Amino acid sequence: MSYTLIGRIQSRLLSALPALLVALGIHRWWAIELVALMLAVGLALDVLVYHRALAYQPGWLALPLGLLELAIVYAAMRELTIAAPLRGALGLYALAWISAQVFAHAVLPRLRLEYAEAGGEPGRLGALTAVAVALTVVGGLGGAYAVRPPTVHLHGTVQGPLVIRHAETLVGGVVKGGIDIRADHVTLRKVTVVGGTYGVNVEHAQHVMLDRVRVLHFTLDAVRAVDAGVMVKDCSVTAPAGPLTTGVLISYSMGRPMSMVSGCTIVGVREGISTHSSMVDVMDNHVVGTSVRGISLSEMSMDRASGNVVESANGIGIVCMDHSMCEIEHNTVAGAKVDGNGDPSRHGVAIEAYFYAEATVAKNTVIASPGGVAAFDQSTIER
Amino acid sequence: MASARCAIVGSGLAALATYTTLRHGGVAPEEIVVFGTHADPTSVWARRAASIRQQHMRSESDGHLAAAAFPGLAVREATRRISIRPLLQTVTNRYRPTVDAFLADAERLRSTSGWERSFVERRIARVRAVDGGFQLDGEGSFAHVLIATGHPGLARVPGAVHAYEPHEYAARVAIVGAGMAAATEWLNALAAGSEVVSIRRREPLRRPLNLPREYFSKRGLESFHRLAPPQRAVALHELSTPSYPPGAEWDEPIDRALREGRLRVVSRSSDDAQSTAWAEQVISATGFTAGFAADPLLADLVAEHALATHDRWIVLDSDSTVPDLTDDVRTLSLAGVAGQWAFPASDTIAGAKYAARAFLRRVCRTR
Numbered sequence: 001m002s003y004t005l006i007g008r009i010q011s012r013l014l015s016a017l018p019a020l021l022v023a024l025g026i027h028r029w030w031a032i033e034l035v036a037l038m039l040a041v042g043l044a045l046d047v048l049v050y051h052r053a054l055a056y057q058p059g060w061l062a063l064p065l066g067l068l069e070l071a072i073v074y075a076a077m078r079e080l081t082i083a084a085p086l087r088g089a090l091g092l093y094a095l096a097w098i099s100a101q102v103f104a105h106a107v108l109p110r111l112r113l114e115y116a117e118a119g120g121e122p123g124r125l126g127a128l129t130a131v132a133v134a135l136t137v138v139g140g141l142g143g144a145y146a147v148r149p150p151t152v153h154l155h156g157t158v159q160g161p162l163v164i165r166h167a168e169t170l171v172g173g174v175v176k177g178g179i180d181i182r183a184d185h186v187t188l189r190k191v192t193v194v195g196g197t198y199g200v201n202v203e204h205a206q207h208v209m210l211d212r213v214r215v216l217h218f219t220l221d222a223v224r225a226v227d228a229g230v231m232v233k234d235c236s237v238t239a240p241a242g243p244l245t246t247g248v249l250i251s252y253s254m255g256r257p258m259s260m261v262s263g264c265t266i267v268g269v270r271e272g273i274s275t276h277s278s279m280v281d282v283m284d285n286h287v288v289g290t291s292v293r294g295i296s297l298s299e300m301s302m303d304r305a306s307g308n309v310v311e312s313a314n315g316i317g318i319v320c321m322d323h324s325m326c327e328i329e330h331n332t333v334a335g336a337k338v339d340g341n342g343d344p345s346r347h348g349v350a351i352e353a354y355f356y357a358e359a360t361v362a363k364n365t366v367i368a369s370p371g372g373v374a375a376f377d378q379s380t381i382e383r
Numbered sequence: 384m385a386s387a388r389c390a391i392v393g394s395g396l397a398a399l400a401t402y403t404t405l406r407h408g409g410v411a412p413e414e415i416v417v418f419g420t421h422a423d424p425t426s427v428w429a430r431r432a433a434s435i436r437q438q439h440m441r442s443e444s445d446g447h448l449a450a451a452a453f454p455g456l457a458v459r460e461a462t463r464r465i466s467i468r469p470l471l472q473t474v475t476n477r478y479r480p481t482v483d484a485f486l487a488d489a490e491r492l493r494s495t496s497g498w499e500r501s502f503v504e505r506r507i508a509r510v511r512a513v514d515g516g517f518q519l520d521g522e523g524s525f526a527h528v529l530i531a532t533g534h535p536g537l538a539r540v541p542g543a544v545h546a547y548e549p550h551e552y553a554a555r556v557a558i559v560g561a562g563m564a565a566a567t568e569w570l571n572a573l574a575a576g577s578e579v580v581s582i583r584r585r586e587p588l589r590r591p592l593n594l595p596r597e598y599f600s601k602r603g604l605e606s607f608h609r610l611a612p613p614q615r616a617v618a619l620h621e622l623s624t625p626s627y628p629p630g631a632e633w634d635e636p637i638d639r640a641l642r643e644g645r646l647r648v649v650s651r652s653s654d655d656a657q658s659t660a661w662a663e664q665v666i667s668a669t670g671f672t673a674g675f676a677a678d679p680l681l682a683d684l685v686a687e688h689a690l691a692t693h694d695r696w697i698v699l700d701s702d703s704t705v706p707d708l709t710d711d712v713r714t715l716s717l718a719g720v721a722g723q724w725a726f727p728a729s730d731t732i733a734g735a736k737y738a739a740r741a742f743l744r745r746v747c748r749t750r
Contacts, residue, residue, distance in 0.1 A: 002600035055603075056596040059474030109452040113404065113740050116445070116452055117733070119601035 001104065002056045007120025008046040012039065013130035014122055015103035019096035020133060024140070028207075029148075030084040031092060032140040034077065038096055039137060041072050059105070066097045083187065083209045083231060085258060086281065149185055161196055178218070181205055188213050195219075195241070202228040206256050210235060217241045222269070223248045229257035235264040245269040247287070253278040254300075261285060272310070275301045283307050293319055294333070297326045306330050315339040315346035317369060320379075321354040329362045336369035347371040353379035387416045389746055390519055392507045392680070393531035394419020396428050396489070397718040397735035400448045401529050402501065403492050404739040407450030408747055412497035418507045418519060424498070425489045427533070431547040432482050435567045435668075439479040441592065441628065444469075446480065446732045447488050450739075456480040456488060476591060510684050516713045529742050531718040534671035534730070535678040543665035552577045553664035560668035561587040562625035566633060568668050573640050580658045581648045588626035594728045598622070607727065608701045615724070616694040622727050671720070681721055699724040702741035714745040 003011070016039055023031035045068075054061070070093055077084060084092075109115045112123045122130070149166075154173020161177040164170070167185035178196025179188065180203070187209040193199040199215030199222040202208050206229035214236040215222035222237040222245070223230075230250065237247040247266035250259050260281045265288075266272045272287030276299040284307040287294045294310035294317045297303040301324040308331045310317040317333035320326035333350035345354055349371030353359040357379040366372060375381045389405060391398045394417055405415055421427060440446050444455030457473035460466075460480070472478035493499075507519045516524030537545045544550045546564045552575040558568045561583035572579045597603030610618060627633060640646035649658050659665050674695030675681040681697065684690065690707055691698040699717060700706045703725040708715040716722075718738035722729035726737045 002597045002602040004600075004602050004605075007601075058476050060476075062474075106453045113407070113450055113452075113736075113743075117600050117604075117737055117740075121601070 001116055001120055003051070003054075004119030004121060005047065005051045007118065007122075008051060009043060010122050010127055010130040011104060011108065011120045012042050012046060012100070013133045014108070014126055015100040016096055016137075017129070017133055018099040019092055020136060020140075022092065022095060024136075028088075029144045030082050031088070032137070032144055033080075033082045034073075034084055034089055034092055035096070036137045036141050037076055037080070037082065038069070038073055038093065039134075041069055041076060045069065045072075062097075062101055062104075070097075081189070081211060083207070085231065085260060087258070149187070154191065160193075181208055184208070187211065192216075193218075193222075198222075198224045199237075200224070202226070202230055204228065206230075209233070212236075214238075218245060220244065221246045221249045222266070225250045225259065226252055227256060228253050228259070230259045232259075232261045233263055235261075235266075237264065237266040238268065240269050243270065243291070246271045246274050248273045249276075250274075250278045250280050251276040253280075266290075271296050272313075274298065275303050277301060279303065281306075285309075286311075288312060290314060292316070294336075295319070296321065297324050298322045300324055301326070303327075304329075308332070309334070310350075311335055312337065315348070316352050316371075317350045317366075319349075319352040319354055320357040320359040321352075323356045324358075326353075326357065326359045328359055328364060330364065332365040332367070333369055334365075334367040336371065338370060344371070345374075345376045349374050351381075352376065353381050355379060358382070387414055387501075387525060389415045389527045389529075390517070390523070390525040391415065391417045391529050391531060392419075392510065392519065393417075393533060393719070394421050394424050394502065395531065395533045395719070396424060396448060396732065397531035397533070397738070398529075399424035399489060399493060399496075399498065400732065400735040401531060401718060401739040401742060402498055403448055403496050404450040404736065404743050405746065406496050408743040410743075410746060412500040415501045416525070417498065417502045418505050419502065420504065420506050422499070422502055422504065424493060425486050429482075429486055430549075434547050434549050435564050436571050437482055437567060439481055440485050441479070441563060442732050443476065443592075444473040444478050444480070447485065448492050448732065448735075449488070450736075456484055459488070460484060508680060508683070509687075510680065510715070512688060512708050512713075512715070517708075517715060526712060527714040527716075527742065527746050529714075529716040529718055529738065530680070530684075530721065531735070531738075532678060532680055532721070533719050535674075535681075536672045538667070538669040538672050540665060540667040540669060542659075543667035546666050546668040550664075550666065551575075553662070554578065555661060555663045556580070557582055557658050557662035557665045558668055559583075559665065560625065560670070561585060562668065562670060563593075563627045564670065565625070565668035566627035566637075568666055569640075569646065570633070570636055572666075573636055573645060577645075579640065579646045580662060581646065582658055583625075583648065583650065585624060588624055589629040590626050591628050592728070593626065593731055594622055598727050599733050604701070604726070608725075612693040612698065616696065619696065619723055619727060673720075675721060678721065681717075693724075696724045697721060701725050702744070703729070703738040704741070704745070709745075714742065716742045716745075718742075 020035050023035045149168045151169040153171050157174040160175045163180040165182050169187040171189045174192045176194050180201045185207045189211045192214040195217045197220050199218040202225040204227050208230045210232045212234045216239040219242045247269045248261050258279045262283045264285045267288045270292045272290045272294045274296040280303045282305040286309045288311045290313045294313035298321040304327040306329045310333045312335045314337050317336040336348045336350050338348040339346045348369050350366040350369035351373045353375040355377045360382045444457035445452040457469040457478045460469040511518045513524050516526040517528045552572045556572045556577045557580045559582045675697050703716045703722045705715040720730040722738050726734050728734045
């Protein structure tokens with residue numbers, strides 16, 4: 001297709017319609033923000049690059065251009081801290097890309113016979129629809145901005161514990177004694193939490209984002225989520241104040257949106273990351289020096305652990321246990337240690353399935369861990 | 384015929400493309416009359432294709448005669464064969480439908496569109512503008528007329544058989560021309576075991592379609608339409624440079640024959656006589672006579688209505704209509720090769736559809 005600039009812009013706006021409808025339908029601000037971001041990136045590329053560089057655009061080019069735009073959108077999403085779950089975001093992007101192909105090759109050529117020879121310009125009705133799409137996206141963004149949770153900037157040290165009962169964004173500062181979150185759409189960003197039984201405790205809430213949160217000197221769990229949907233991103237957990245501590249614990253959250261723990265550094269706790277009866281994506285974390293387990297996916301959970309590095313775990317590096325179903329891929333487990341109590345399931349096992357668990361493992365790297373990869377007590381490991 | 388508002392003069396591929404487009408736009412068969420000499424709109428084209436043993440179309444998936452581009456021939460073939468291969472080929476611009484598939488699709492359209500209810504076997508010799516429309520050989524009037532009479536005739540070389548006429552191959556063949564038909568004939572003659580001399584006036588370009596792709600869309604056409612008549616005529620002359628598609632299916636047999644000495648290339652100006660004397664058979668792959676003056680109907684139309692012309696072309700608006708004879712209530716359009724002033728690739732399927740769609744817009748607007 002040899003697009004005119006107007007044709008490119010109007011076709012892009014029109015083909016965003018399915019993704020926009022889904023975004024409006026699921027009532028998630030991140031989805032509307034993501035559609036707006038996809039359109040902004042696409043339109044910028046249309047005007048600045050594609051129109052000048054591509055006098056003719058063969059069909060196959062949609063694939064590399066789609067990947068290029070995906071990379072830019074993902075980077076922008078991270079930079080703008082749009083709180084989108086990765087799978088949801090990828091799904092929405094895939095829908096938008098497929099819609100663009102279906103619209104360009106099938107829908108629009110049927111709706112307007114001259115579509116191709118008009119350089120991708122969809123005609124008067126199409127142009128009006130494109131404008132409506134643009135206005136809806138802008139309106140949605142405006143709405144999102146107007147009703148966005150208030151942002152509270154903390155300065156210095158605040159004596160806690162803090163209890164958050166309304167949607168808000170808390171930025172910066174040091175909170176002593178822990179933070180309790182009891183509301184949806186709460187974001188903690190760059191907050192340091194010192195002390196408390198739980199550093200951050202999330203109960204009965206979802207769409208909670210912990211972004212670059214540091215937790216130390218807690219006595220039980222650095223981050224605890226019960227019946228909750230949370231995104232824990234780039235957290236730091238160090239210096240626990242007791243022997244029975246967990247870095248990130250997500251429990252009984254199967255009825256909530258999927259949770260994610262990514263990019264965290266967790267040092268010196270009893271269990272690094274632990275899930276119970278939840279759906280959690282555990283990715284790209286660094287867990288060091290745990291005394292019982294590095295990463296534990298347990299109690300009928302359906303989890304995925306990928307890209308994590310687990311070092312010097314006592315007994316077990318990563319375990320899928322108690323009727324859970326786990327995908328364990330692309331992780332590195334180094335120096336899992338024999339804990340010396342004679343239990344073979346704690347004999348420095350790098351990756352383990354235990355007690356009726358089903359684990360799928362692939363492309364993991366195991367270093368200096370004498371127990372290797374093993375299944376115990378009616379469990380299976382599929383490679 | 385009494386209720387017909389639209390007339391199509393000609394009954395070839397462009398006529399069928401126009402007919403299916405009008406039908407798609409909701410115009411009933413009773414509102415359309417097709418005047419032509421062949422009830423089967425593919426018969427003339429198919430005979431030419433068979434003469435040069437053409438197996439595949441030069442056009443791509445959307446090179447069919449249906450009104451809407453989708454579903455194209457690749458989608459239909461993928462569905463028929465339950466294979467993704469045609470779809471992968473079409474997104475990489477490697478899909479070329481077979482001539483048989485194209486003809487079968489054209490037959491499907493002819494038989495389902497109502498063509499036979501509109502077809503009248505008659506050669507129209509004169510088109511005359513009257514109040515509110517046009518008379519065709521004194522019959523009518525018709526408010527909207529599209530002329531699609533095709534190429535006026537074959538461009539012949541004295542003493543040669545034309546490529547588009549049935550023929551076999553002698554042991555020593557001279558082939559005049561350098562376009563798609565000539566390239567096809569080189570391969571045909573070489574495959575038949577002949578020695579071949581290619582006589583050409585210009586070196587052929589290698590491009591997938593007849594013209595650069597931007598000329599098939601508004602992106603390239605806008606600048607073409609902005610050209611003043613002298614520059615536009617120059618552009619059309621330049622775009623008429625012979626060409627055939629790139630690809631190993633052409634290069635490999637030609638290169639091998641050149642190495643083996645079974646194919647030689649000579650310039651038409653220098654070695655013409657010597658080469659034709661050497662050959663037992665001369666094949667003229669020189670296409671068609673060009674220009675409105677070679678078409679009696681168009682020549683008469685121009686003379687009778689003093690239409691604006693430039694060089695060998697009738698001056699048209701960008702929607703392929705004749706500006707002097709088109710107004711709010713009537714339309715005279717030219718499709719096929721006669722429409723080059725509006726669409727440089729007008730003698731392709733894409734060109735036929737370009738004129739047809741513009742014609743439909745006017746028909747619907749003035750209902």
